[in-house]
Amino acid sequence: MITEIDLSEIGAPLMQRQISFGKSQIFLREYTKREGLKLFSWRFARRARTHNKVGRTISLGIGYSKDELGDEFHRAKTIDLPTNITMDIYRCCLMLFHKFYAGKTVRSILVTLSNIEDEVNQQLSLFEVDNEKRRKLGFVMDGIRSRYGSKAILRAVSYTPAGTAL
Template identity: 40%
Template sequence: MDYSNYPRNDVLCIDMRSFYASVEAVKLGEDPMKVMLAVVGDPSRSGSIVLAATPELKRRYGISNVSRYFELPDDPNIIIVPAHMADYLKVSVEITNLLNNYAPPDAIHVYSVDELWVTVNGLEKLFGNRRQIAQKIKDDILNTFGLTCSIGIGDNKFLAKVVMDLHAKKKGVAECKYEDVEELLWPAQIGDIWGIGHRMKKNLNRMGIVNLGQLANFSLDVLKRRFGVMGEQLYWHAHGIDLSPVFGDFTKHEQKGFGHGIALLRNYSAEEIDYCILDLCEEVCRRARTAGKIGKTVQLGIGYSKETGGGFSRSRSFDIPSNITMDIHDMAMKLFNEFYDGRGPTNKTRKTYAKKNSS
């Protein structure tokens, strides 16, 4: 494969290790890498899911994110804590803010609450080469928050993400250039590759494709006929090619509104929902301010617990558009207080801030 015509960027994919459990460990003054701690959705129910476990608990007892509370061993050294989603969102935002010390906002792409990409092109004179930058960020996050992360480095977002999944979680920092794809990525089972789900894995296995190298050397025409555009993307990803943007608007289209949502990990009371709504408003308004936009309409959606059922979705507009967090929060809380009927706790909060005006 001739890579001379493909762009080369300095992209880092940062993944916080056992994020929820690590945040809880730090709150308790414990070392997240040594303590045995489990975050349980609802400790009052024996069948509740273990949402996160520290590395030591995983290593010693094989606990995973699909384990149940009753499956935890009877060990007095294991700390059990309920989930505090508002805390995790707050720390996630603070980590993103820390990365603004290294790169501008349009170089940071938040993928999830515990994972993001950051493009560090042209920062050599300030911080060193991309591996040195990755180590500085890793040390900075540890010193600032007490949290450990894994960092993958690649010429594009796909390479950074996959080398992080396959190698950085063991080494701390791992790098993959175009020329390293055959050695570092091709031996991997396709089920371990980002973007290949269980159903696609089964389809590829039926075609005799077990690892990424076999996918890379398969017929592109056959993959396109079988899977359409997805087949073509799989083929190029197997060769390490990814042309998705590394700066700016990652959605590739003009955004009509800014929204953010969360599925809560336990049933929240009406009083607790205020904190969740505030976090959602801060994220939405941050994105709006970054894009230089203001909005006129706030939409709030609330889903009640499974036991209660139901929920509501309502919207209301300002007279004067805004992108100020507390303006949006106040409107969202007015909607909540007006339409929440008090029937039961909530387990899902979704807030959408629809843009009607540009700054």
């Protein structure tokens, strides 16, 4: 039997670098269909941009209502070009949602961006001509939110009765 002794200090971080960015949210009420995905706060992509990081693996977890036996699913997709663009992450999550959603009532959601690397190492694509424009748009929106508050720019769905941002 091999015994291993951990000599690290109590409370010291286990890893020195960020391994993922993510957010989970338990909704105040239950949602049907894809409402929950639209209402989810996508602010973790802002944190990735702030740290000049991009990720290749996008994970989606959906928790269903306890009334429907509390079932859930977690799936991930690794993409060719790493990203921190909110709408790229959203589209990937939407694809995962459509593929694995069981038609039950949604109560919670978890989205993570992992397989992290520095943004400066990002390979440009010849086939996505507006990628740089969309990347810059994310930074502009982050700047507005930093200066005027997180509610300065919201998606239209946030102003509906089902919205959670306000």
